[in-house]
Every structure is written in C-alpha cells, then in structure tokens.
Amino acid sequence: MINVLKHSEPMASHCSLRAGGMAQDLFMPESIQTLAQFLQSNTKPVLLLGLGSNLLVRDSGFDGVVIKLTQLKSLHISQTHITAEAGVTLAKLSRFAQEKNLYGAEFLSAIPGTIGGALAMNAGAFGSEFWQFVKCVNTMNTSGEVFQRQPADFDIGYRQATPTHSHEFFISAELVFNQKPSNQNIQQLLQKRNNTQPIGLPSCGSVFKNPAKHYAAELIEKSQLKGFCIGGACVSNKHANFIINHQHASAADIENLILHIQQTVKSNFDIDLETELKII
The missing domain is CATH 3.90.78.10 (UDP-N-acetylenolpyruvoylglucosamine reductase, C-terminal domain)
Structure with a gap:
C-alpha cells in the first residue's frame, strides 16, 4: 500500500451515485499514522470519504482535500471484541464476525458502506443499528490528534450520531458482538435485499x-x-x-x-x- 495524492479528481468516480464535481485534491492514506502526518501540515478544508455510498458532491465540486479512508482496513479480534479501522467495509466485517462465531453483524452484509460511514450515520437495516454494538471509538481531529471516545460522547439516534466534540472524524471502532447464534442469515438477508432493491x-x-x-x-x-x-x-x-x-x-x-x-x-x-x- 502507498499513500495516494491526486489533484482535480472527479467525485463521480468515488461516489456510488456516479455523479458530482471535481475535488481540488484527493488523499488516500495508507495508515492512521500517515493520515495524522498529512493533517498536521494541511491547511485546506477537509471532506472525509469511505465508499461514497451516502454522498453527493455538487457539480461545483469541493474546494479542498477529500480524504478517502478505504485503505485503513485492518481487523483484529480479542475474544468477543472486534477492532476495525474506518475503511473496513461492512460486508467484510459481517463475514469476519461470522467466521469467528460472533453474531449480530449479519445485517451489515446488506449495507453498502464502511465502518466510518456506519458510525457517522448509525447505519441500520432489518431492525438492527450499528451503534448498539459499539464499545468505544477512536477519532482524529483536523490537526491529526487522536482521541478515544465513548458512546456517551455522542447523541445517537435514528440515522445519526452527533458528536459533542466538533471537528473530529472516526478512524476506528471497538465492537462487541454476541456469542449466542442469531436468527439472521447473511445469504437470506442478501437475497431479501436483492429482491427489493435496485442492486447493481x-x-x-x-x-x-x-x-x-x-x-x-x-x-x-x-x-x-x-x-x-x-x-x-x-x-x-x-x-x-x-x-x-x-x-x-x-x-x-x-x-x-x-x-x-x-x-x-x-x-x-x-x-x-x-x-x-x-x-x-
């Protein structure tokens, strides 16, 4: 993996709606450390991006740097706790939890996004929501400083997780899933999604x-x-x-x-x- 810095980048290439204007810069950090270093010297407005599955950038574009976090994708497990960086896709997390005999993450298989996006909007489907599994999160501010935050530091509701600390974004989360099997099945959820939504x-x-x-x-x-x-x-x-x-x-x-x-x-x-x- 290497850090990627591009200039005059069409956001249509990075958003699932395949529309949107140009970003002045696009930076894809290879690690949390290189992201912190970049932000320490950055003076431009910042827009955070995962898979761009919940974002529309107007045709006039973004006059600043878009930071795409999809290379931050490490996953670790300790007993029932999974630590995932912001760029991990929800489908990958769902499969990882299943492989480790942890339950509750099945619904995430049907949501096209990343951990960072799921945290920011409390992503949900089929009666479950992301923040019900969050133990704590790590955030970074626009100066590159890292903080550990608890769920109590956010106003969490339907499709929203509003922070009490401004100018911070999610870089990782510690998640706790269940050891008791759930009645949800990934294949069945994906089939239900494909039957009812315009996938592809x-x-x-x-x-x-x-x-x-x-x-x-x-x-x-x-x-x-x-x-x-x-x-x-x-x-x-x-x-x-x-x-x-x-x-x-x-x-x-x-x-x-x-x-x-x-x-x-x-x-x-x-x-x-x-x-x-x-x-x-």
Missing part, C-alpha cells in the same frame, strides 16, 4: 429517512413518483426510496429530483422528508 445500478441506497410512523418509499410510491425522472436521475421502479443515475445524471439533476419528491410528498401528506444522503 448507480444509487446511494435509501435517499430519505423514514418519518415517524411512515415509510418514505410508501409515501413516494403513493405520490405516483415511481419511474419519475429529472434529467438522467430517476426514482427507482423497484424501490421508491432509491434514486438511480439512469443516464449520466448531473448532481443538479439528482438534487432537483430530491427537491421535487420532498415538495410532492409535503403537498400530498403534509410530511417533511429528510434526506439520509449527505449533499456537499
């Missing part, structure tokens, strides 16, 4: 959070928006809470479609849809 097409997963007592997909479908397109961006015909980059959509196409969905659902049901997707 450029999307960001669920675009909107589910409002209280409602499902976003149902509200969008009842608004007759399945298959509706703006430019190259379309609401999936398979799952209405997915937007597909159907034909070289711009970030503006996607953002305009999001806005149209929000306005339509608001006028039909008087419900405000909040995005899971982060727009930069």
Whole structure:
C-alpha cells in the first residue's frame, strides 16, 4: 500500500451515485499514522470519504482535500471484541464476525458502506443499528490528534450520531458482538435485499429517512413518483426510496429530483422528508 495524492479528481468516480464535481485534491492514506502526518501540515478544508455510498458532491465540486479512508482496513479480534479501522467495509466485517462465531453483524452484509460511514450515520437495516454494538471509538481531529471516545460522547439516534466534540472524524471502532447464534442469515438477508432493491445500478441506497410512523418509499410510491425522472436521475421502479443515475445524471439533476419528491410528498401528506444522503 502507498499513500495516494491526486489533484482535480472527479467525485463521480468515488461516489456510488456516479455523479458530482471535481475535488481540488484527493488523499488516500495508507495508515492512521500517515493520515495524522498529512493533517498536521494541511491547511485546506477537509471532506472525509469511505465508499461514497451516502454522498453527493455538487457539480461545483469541493474546494479542498477529500480524504478517502478505504485503505485503513485492518481487523483484529480479542475474544468477543472486534477492532476495525474506518475503511473496513461492512460486508467484510459481517463475514469476519461470522467466521469467528460472533453474531449480530449479519445485517451489515446488506449495507453498502464502511465502518466510518456506519458510525457517522448509525447505519441500520432489518431492525438492527450499528451503534448498539459499539464499545468505544477512536477519532482524529483536523490537526491529526487522536482521541478515544465513548458512546456517551455522542447523541445517537435514528440515522445519526452527533458528536459533542466538533471537528473530529472516526478512524476506528471497538465492537462487541454476541456469542449466542442469531436468527439472521447473511445469504437470506442478501437475497431479501436483492429482491427489493435496485442492486447493481448507480444509487446511494435509501435517499430519505423514514418519518415517524411512515415509510418514505410508501409515501413516494403513493405520490405516483415511481419511474419519475429529472434529467438522467430517476426514482427507482423497484424501490421508491432509491434514486438511480439512469443516464449520466448531473448532481443538479439528482438534487432537483430530491427537491421535487420532498415538495410532492409535503403537498400530498403534509410530511417533511429528510434526506439520509449527505449533499456537499
């Protein structure tokens, strides 16, 4: 592994929606140590990135350095505790836990993202959420200093983990899983996901959070928006809470479609849809 530093890098290449403007710089550190060294001398605004499966960078791009953490991917186990760096994919963590006869991580196999992203948004699926397995985390600030934080240091809720300390990002987590077998099966969960979601097409997963007592997909479908397109961006015909980059959509196409969905659902049901997707 080597550190990678690129200039004028299209974010469409690094986000699962396959859209977005240029980043001034892109840095891919090979280790936490080299990341700390880089930040100690960096003066530009910073944007953290994993697999980019929950991110849209506007067409105007990002005037700073995007730090992509996918090379930070070490996994260690000690009894029931797994320590994972921020760039480890959730699918890899799920398989690793299964191989070590630890249970509870099965749901992660169906979420396209990394540990860092799962921590930042309290990723969840099939009735489970990521932070229910977190013992502690390591964070780094934009000056390259490392801290250990506890779950109590965050306001953790549905699709959010808001830190009480600002300007820090996740670099690793210590996770505790169960020794008692669960009733969830990775293959069955993946099959369920493949049957209900437009897998293999450029999307960001669920675009909107589910409002209280409602499902976003149902509200969008009842608004007759399945298959509706703006430019190259379309609401999936398979799952209405997915937007597909159907034909070289711009970030503006996607953002305009999001806005149209929000306005339509608001006028039909008087419900405000909040995005899971982060727009930069």
